[in-house]
Amino acid sequence: MALQSLDIKARSATTTPSPVARGEAIKVAKLIDISKCIGCKACQAACMEWNDLRDAVGTNVGIYDNPRDLSDQSWTVMRFSEVEVEQGRLEWLIRKDGCMHCDDPGCLKACPSPGAIVQYANGIVDFHEEHCIGCGYCITGCPFDIPRISKKDNKAYKCTLCSDRVGVGLEPACVKTCPTGAIVFGSKADMIHHAEGRITDLKERGYQNAGLYDPQGVGGTHVMYVLQHADKPELYANLPKDPHISPLVSLWKGVTKPLMSLGIGLAVFAGFFHFVTAGPKEVEEEEEKTD
Amino acid sequence: MSKMIQRYTAKERNNHWVVSIAFVLAGLSGLALFHPAFFFLTNLFGGGPWTRILHPFIGAVMFLSFIAMAARFWRFNHFTAADRQWMKRIGDVIRNRDQGLPELGKYNAGQKYLFWIMVVSIPVLLLSGMVIWQPWFAPYFPIWLLRVAVVIHALAAWIMILGIVVHVYAAIWVRGTVRAMTRGTVSEAWAKHHHRAWYREMTGK
Ligand code: HEM
Ligand code: SF4
Ligand code: SF4
Numbered sequence: 001m002a003l004q005s006l007d008i009k010a011r012s013a014t015t016t017p018s019p020v021a022r023g024e025a026i027k028v029a030k031l032i033d034i035s036k037c038i039g040c041k042a043c044q045a046a047c048m049e050w051n052d053l054r055d056a057v058g059t060n061v062g063i064y065d066n067p068r069d070l071s072d073q074s075w076t077v078m079r080f081s082e083v084e085v086e087q088g089r090l091e092w093l094i095r096k097d098g099c100m101h102c103d104d105p106g107c108l109k110a111c112p113s114p115g116a117i118v119q120y121a122n123g124i125v126d127f128h129e130e131h132c133i134g135c136g137y138c139i140t141g142c143p144f145d146i147p148r149i150s151k152k153d154n155k156a157y158k159c160t161l162c163s164d165r166v167g168v169g170l171e172p173a174c175v176k177t178c179p180t181g182a183i184v185f186g187s188k189a190d191m192i193h194h195a196e197g198r199i200t201d202l203k204e205r206g207y208q209n210a211g212l213y214d215p216q217g218v219g220g221t222h223v224m225y226v227l228q229h230a231d232k233p234e235l236y237a238n239l240p241k242d243p244h245i246s247p248l249v250s251l252w253k254g255v256t257k258p259l260m261s262l263g264i265g266l267a268v269f270a271g272f273f274h275f276v277t278a279g280p281k282e283v284e285e286e287e288e289k290t291d
Numbered sequence: 292m293s294k295m296i297q298r299y300t301a302k303e304r305n306n307h308w309v310v311s312i313a314f315v316l317a318g319l320s321g322l323a324l325f326h327p328a329f330f331f332l333t334n335l336f337g338g339g340p341w342t343r344i345l346h347p348f349i350g351a352v353m354f355l356s357f358i359a360m361a362a363r364f365w366r367f368n369h370f371t372a373a374d375r376q377w378m379k380r381i382g383d384v385i386r387n388r389d390q391g392l393p394e395l396g397k398y399n400a401g402q403k404y405l406f407w408i409m410v411v412s413i414p415v416l417l418l419s420g421m422v423i424w425q426p427w428f429a430p431y432f433p434i435w436l437l438r439v440a441v442v443i444h445a446l447a448a449w450i451m452i453l454g455i456v457v458h459v460y461a462a463i464w465v466r467g468t469v470r471a472m473t474r475g476t477v478s479e480a481w482a483k484h485h486h487r488a489w490y491r492e493m494t495g496k
Contacts, residue, residue: 013327112324113339133339135324136425140437154340154426248438252445257326260449267453271460278387281465283480 010119012111025121029188030161030172032096033198033226034236035207036182039064039078039094043174043183047076050162050173070097072150075159076174079237085229095225095236096174096183099146099159101125103219106245107158109253110141116156123188123222124163129155141253143218143243161222191224198226217244295476296493304475306360313353314455320346321448347424354417361410367397368407373488374400394487401461408454412447419444 006019048054055073058066064080076098083091105125108117116131117138127138127147134154138147147156162172170176171185184194195212202210211230214220225239233239299307320342323332336342373393377384378400380392398406421428422440429437462468467481482490490496 013330015327112327112330114327114330131339133324133333133343134425135343136423136429136437137324137441139429139434140423140441145434149425149430151426246435246438248442252438252442257445260445261326261328263449264452264456267456271456271464274385274460275464278385280463281387281389283467283478283484 007121008118009121010105010108011115012108012117013114022121027123027188028161028166028185028222029123029191030101030175030183030185030223031191031195031226032223033182033184033195034093034095035198035202035210035226035228036180037078037094037096038180038182039080039092040179041066041078042177042179043096044074044076044078046173046177047159048073050165051075051160070146070148070158072148072152072155072157075099075157081235081237083235085232085235091228093228093236095239097237099125099161099223100144100218101159101161101222102143103221104245106141106143106218106249107138107147108141109245110137110249112137120163122166124161124166125222126160126163127156127158129153129157132156141245141249143240143245159223188220188222195224195226202226202228213239215240215243217242294479296479296482296490297475298471298477298482299475301475303360303363304472306356306363307472309356310353310360313349313356314451317346317349317353318448318452318455320349322452325445325448343425347420350416350420354413357409357413361406364406368403370400370403371396374403389484394491395485395489396492397486397489399485401457405454405458408450412451412454415447416444416451419447 006022007025008018011018053073053075055067055071058068060066061068065077067074067077070077076096079095079097081093081095083093085091101124103123105117105119107127108119108125111117112135113131113133115128116133117125117127119125132155134149134156136147136149136156138156139145139149147158149156162170162174165172166185172183175183175185184191186194192212192214199210199212207228209229209231211227213225213227213230213233225236227233227236227239229235233241319332320336322329323336323339323342324330324346330339333339333342336345373395376393377395381401383389384392419440422432423429423437423444432440462472465485467478471477479490479494482493
C-alpha cells in the first residue's frame with residue numbers, strides 16, 4: 001500500500017495537527033558510504049529511469065561532475081572532490097548529492113502553500129507539485145541547497161527518496177542499482193548500526209576521523225553519509241559542517257508573523273474603537289460661518 | 292455649505308487611486324503567502340500560482356505610479372517648526388481637542404511621516420521583491436541574499452500596511468477629507484481648520 005494521507009506527519013503551511021491515529025511509524029534512512037563509492041553514476045541513471053527524468057545533454061567542463069548541478073530533471077548528482085588531507089596523499093572523494101530528508105525540514109517550514117511539501121511518518125520529505133505555486137521559498141529554507149524550480153512549469157522538484165517505491169516495500173532505485181553496495185536502505189536504527197560497523201572498519205584502516213554524518217542541527221537526516229573524514233565534511237564538495245535552518249528563516253517563519261498579523265488586526269480595531277470613543281473630527285459650524 | 296477649494300487635480304487623484312488600488316492588490320496577494328491564515332486570499336487572484344505570478348507585477352505598477360505621485364507631492368512634505376509644535380500636541384489631536392493648534396501647510400506631520408515612510412519602504416519593497424522574484428531574477432542571487440530579502444520584504448510590507456491602515460482611518464475619521472481624493476475639493480472651513488497656512492495661500496485671506 002502506497003503512502004497515503006494517514007501517513008503524513010507534517011504538512012507545509014498548515015497550523016492544525018496532522019493525523020496521528022496510526023501512531024509512530026518506523027523511521028527509514030538511506031546510508032551512503034562514501035568510502036565505497038566508485039563514482040560510476042549508476043544511481044544517477046537509476047534515478048532518471050525510475051522517475052522518468054531526462055536532463056538536457058550538457059557540456060563537459062573538464063571535471064567529472066556531470067550534470068554540473070542538481071536540476072528539476074537531476075535529483076541526484078555525484079560531486080567529485082580532489083583533496084590532500086595529508087600532504088602528498090591525494091584522495092578522491094565522491095559524494096552523491098541530493099535531498100537529505102531532514103527530520104526538521106527547512107523547505108517545509110518555509111513553504112507558504114498548504115500541502116505542497118509533506119513529511120511522511122517514516123521521515124521522507126516529499127514535494128507535492130500539484131500544490132506548488134513556484135515561489136521558491138523552499139530554496140531559502142533548505143540548508144543544503146537542494147530544491148530546484150523547473151523552467152518549464154515553475155514547480156519545485158527534488159529527490160523523493162522514491163517514496164512511491166518505499167510505500168510498497170521496495171528500496172529506492174539508487175539503492176537497488178548501486179554495484180558496490182555503497183548505498184543501503186532500511187530503518188534508521190539499522191542504518192546507524194550498519195554505519196558503526198563500517199566506521200570501525202575504516203578506523204582500523206587508518207581513517208582516524210571516520211564517522212557518520214547525521215547532522216543534529218536539522219534533527220538528524222533520513223539520508224546519512226559514512227565519511228572517511230567526518231571531522232571535515234566541507235571536504236566533500238562543501239557538505240555543511242553544522243547545518244541548521246538559517247536564523248533568518250526561523251525569524252521569518254517563527255513567532256514574528258503571528259505577532260505581525262496580530263499587530264495589523266489591532267491597528268484596525270484601534271481605529272474602530274477610537275472612532276467609537278472620540279468620534280469623527282468635524283469642523284464646527286461657527287467656523288464654517290466665520291469668514 | 293461653504294465654498295470649496297481645489298486640493299487635488301484630476302491627474303493627482305487618478306495617480307493616487309492607481310497607487311491605492313495597486314497597493315491593496317499587492318497587499319492582499321502578498322499577505323496570502325505571508326501566513327497560512329491568509330492563504331485563502333489566493334482565491335481572489337485565481338489560485339496560488341496566479342497569486343505568485345501576479346503579485347510582483349502589481350507591486351511594480353504600484354512602484355511606478357508611486358514615483359509619479361511622490362514627485363508631485365515631494366515639495367509639500369518638508370518638516371517645519373509648525374509640524375514639530377503640532378506633533379507635541381498629537382494627544383490633543385487624537386482626542387479631537389484642536390483649539391490652538393499651530394497653522395499648518397498642505398500636510399500635517401502625520402501625513403508627512405506617512406509620505407516619508409512610503410518613500411523609503413516602496414523602493415525597499417521593489418529591490419527586495421526583485422531579489423525573490425521567481426522565475427525572473429531570483430535564480431541570479433545567492434541563497435543567503437534571498438533569505439535576507441524575504442525578511443526585509445515582509446517587514447517593509449508590514450510597516451506599509453500599518454501605515455496605510457492609519458492613513459485610511461484618518462481619512463474616514465477627519466470628516467470632509469475623502470472628497471479631496473474623490474472630487475478633488477475640500478470645504479473652506481475644512482482647509483481653514485486643518486491646514487490654515489495652506490488655506491491662506493490658496494485664498495489670500
Ligand atoms: C514593489 C514591487 C514589489 C515586488 C517586485 C514584489 C515581489 C514579491 C515577491 C517576488 C514575493 C514572493 C512571492 C511571489 O513570488 O509572488 C513577494 C512577497 C510578498 N510581498 Fe511583495 N513585491 C512588491 C511590492 C509589495 C507591496 C507593495 C506589498 C504590500 C504591502 C508587498 C507585500 C508582500 C508580502 C506580505 C509578501 C509575502 C512575504 C512573506 O511570505 O513573508 N509586496 N513580493
Ligand atoms: S516553490 Fe513550491 S514547494 Fe517550494 S516553497 Fe514555493 S510552493 Fe512550496
Ligand atoms: S535537504 Fe533541503 S529539500 Fe531536503 S528535506 Fe532537507 S530542507 Fe528539505
